[in-house]
Amino acid sequence: MVMVSLSSKEALLLEHLLTSTDDPRQWRRAQALLWLDEGDSVEEVADRLRVTRQSIYNWCTRFDERDPLEIVARLADQERGGRPCTARGIIDPLIDAVIDQDPRDFGYRSTIWTASLLQHYLSQQHHLTVCTKSVNRALTRLQIVWKRPRHKLALRHPFWRQAKGG
Numbered sequence: 382m383v384m385v386s387l388s389s390k391e392a393l394l395l396e397h398l399l400t401s402t403d404d405p406r407q408w409r410r411a412q413a414l415l416w417l418d419e420g421d422s423v424e425e426v427a428d429r430l431r432v433t434r435q436s437i438y439n440w441c442t443r444f445d446e447r448d449p450l451e452i453v454a455r456l457a458d459q460e461r462g463g464r465p466c467t468a469r470g471i472i473d474p475l476i477d478a479v480i481d482q483d484p485r486d487f488g489y490r491s492t493i494w495t496a497s498l499l500q501h502y503l504s505q506q507h508h509l510t511v512c513t514k515s516v517n518r519a520l521t522r523l524q525i526v527w528k529r530p531r532h533k534l535a536l537r538h539p540f541w542r543q544a545k546g547g
Contacts (some may be wrong), residue, residue: 385417468515
């Protein structure tokens with residue numbers, strides 16, 4: 382069971398934070414710590430806030446580990462890992478500069494640009510590793526649309542009978 386013992390100064394700062402913050406995550410964490418300090422169990426606090434008990438334990442541990450910091454920093458999220466989204470502002474001008482040119486001029490054996498061909502071009506020419514979904518999103522942002530041609534060979538006009546007098 383997690384026993385949170387807040388000093389009177391910490392409790393006052395947390396209560397002030399409840400009224401002044403716009404961040405719902407900080408509000409929930411501050412409220413959880415205050416309830417735990419009042420003697421509520423972890424299960425009760427987790428049920429009230431609709432989070433798991435493990436989240437409550439993590440919040441308390443993080444709050445205790447960051448003791449020398451100020452209250453807002455002690456309640457803040459941890460740094461998150463993962464791949465940063467870097468393709469958005471970078472590949473748009475590169476695609477825009479090359480999309481009107483013929484891919485054969487760059488040594489490709491295709492007459493039109495495709496998402497996978499643009500991905501390969503960005504990898505070879507600009508040393509950027511992007512996925513085809515990022516290329517498709519960039520094409521959407523640039524409002525570049527292409528469709529395969531539909532072949533309508535030897536189709537009769539809808540009113541051809543009237544034209545023939547029938």
